[in-house]
Amino acid sequence: xxxxxxxxxxxxxxxxxxxxxxxxxxxxxxxxxxxxxxxxxxxxxxxxxxxxxxxxxxxxxxxxxxxxxxxxxxxxxxxxxxxxxxxxxxxxxxxxxxxxxxxxxxxxxxxxxxxxxxxxxxxxxxxxxxxxxxxxxxxxxxxxxxxxxxxxxxxxxxxxxxxxxxxxxxxxxxxxxxxxxxxxxxxxxxxxxxxxxxxxxxxxxxxxxxxxxxxxxxxxxxxxxxxxxxxxxxxxxxxxxxxxxxxxxxxxxxxxxxxxxxxxxxxxxxxxxxxxxxxxxxxxxxxxxxxxxxxxxxxxxxxxxxxxxxxxxxxxxxxxxxxxxxxxxxxxxxxxxxxxxx
Numbered sequence: 001x002x003x004x005x006x007x008x009x010x011x012x013x014x015x016x017x018x019x020x021x022x023x024x025x026x027x028x029x030x031x032x033x034x035x036x037x038x039x040x041x042x043x044x045x046x047x048x049x050x051x052x053x054x055x056x057x058x059x060x061x062x063x064x065x066x067x068x069x070x071x072x073x074x075x076x077x078x079x080x081x082x083x084x085x086x087x088x089x090x091x092x093x094x095x096x097x098x099x100x101x102x103x104x105x106x107x108x109x110x111x112x113x114x115x116x117x118x119x120x121x122x123x124x125x126x127x128x129x130x131x132x133x134x135x136x137x138x139x140x141x142x143x144x145x146x147x148x149x150x151x152x153x154x155x156x157x158x159x160x161x162x163x164x165x166x167x168x169x170x171x172x173x174x175x176x177x178x179x180x181x182x183x184x185x186x187x188x189x190x191x192x193x194x195x196x197x198x199x200x201x202x203x204x205x206x207x208x209x210x211x212x213x214x215x216x217x218x219x220x221x222x223x224x225x226x227x228x229x230x231x232x233x234x235x236x237x238x239x240x241x242x243x244x245x246x247x248x249x250x251x252x253x254x255x256x257x258x259x260x261x262x263x264x265x266x267x268x269x270x271x272x273x274x275x276x277x278x279x280x281x282x283x284x285x286x287x288x289x290x291x292x293x294x295x296x297x298x299x300x301x302x303x304x305x306x307x308x309x310x311x312x313x314x315x316x317x318x319x320x321x322x323x324x325x326x327x328x329x330x331x332x333x334x335x336x337x338x339x340x341x342x
Contacts, residue, residue, distance in 0.1 A: 011086075013028050013087065015329050015333065016183065017094065018091065021046055022061070022222070025041070025068075027073045036334070036336070037320045040076040043065075044061045046058060047061065055178045058178065066182070070186070090195070094198070098171050098197060099134070100228075102168070107164075108162075113159065129168055134173055135194075137195050138195045138199055140203065141164055141167075142203075143164075143234045146162050147159050167235050171196060180192050198219060201219060204331045204338070207316070212273075213232050214232065215271040215273055217272075220274065221277060226238065226240050229262055231267075241254050241255070251284075252288065255288070263296055282307065289302065309327070313330045
């Protein structure tokens with residue numbers, strides 16, 4: 001389930017990722033019955049100036065990105081589809097402006113009741129998080145437990161007890177409003193759909209690696225690293241490395257510190273999915289392997305580090321641009337495709 005509902009195939013979408021140090025954009029097309037196509041990608045660094053608000057620097061970079069996308073990306077989309085405009089904009093907002101967390105809602109009655117989509121929608125509406133200074137951009141049901149049993153197909157069943165596991169994404173209100181206003185003005189559309197980057201990437205990793213039900217996700221696509229803990233397919237915890245570490249050695253030490261804190265609360269999975277841009281990802285993989293992290297698992301055997309690279313998404317997304325594959329844009333394309341599937 002998603003706040004912006006199911007989309008339709010045959011459409012084109014502008015993809016925007018707002019990171020801590022750069023903004024990345026692209027166009028994707030979603031033809032019926034075939035793989036989606038990533039048509040064009042580009043990236044602009046955020047230049048922070050003394051005395052200005054962070055959101056001013058983000059808006060300036062986003063405006064520059066929009067100009068390049070419209071000037072160079074729209075013609076590429078036109079050549080592929082015969083139409084140079086997009087139907088919607090998906091914008092992923094990363095740290096430090098987003099927060100992702102999991103909560104559970106419980107239902108129990110003495111008499112059996114029907115667990116329905118309408119019931120779930122009603123529960124979400126009544127329990128929505130509304131913190132001051134944040135906007136709710138996505139709530140996705142990532143797990144259901146009926147009468148004590150995890151259930152993949154839960155709807156229209158009679159139950160006495162139900163637990164709904166909900167993944168919630170929040171974005172700082174000021175930066176979200178600035179981003180949405182900028183995009184609406186640039187593309188002359190109100191169809192702007194924001195989501196927290198960590199939520200998006202977790203949901204896509206579940207699609208690409210469906211058999212890995214327990215894993216850690218290290219997101220190093222931007223200088224601020226985040227760690228997500230997944231157990232039994234459920235997003236259990238999220239840790240943010242708040243400092244921009246200057247060296248790989250310092251980064252590894254910070255990772256070790258964060259993992260040790262997570263291990264106080266949860267058993268650590270032995271699979272680590274590493275998200276980073278190429279070619280940096282392979283150096284980070286080597287650094288993790290050399291760090292001998294196995295002691296955090298009380299074992300001599302280190303965890304398995306799986307670098308997530310563009311080639312692993314070839315069965316899910318086609319790329320018709322000559323630019324090097326951008327992992328974030330590929331993941332966003334796959335996320336939108338999943339939202340389009342009935």
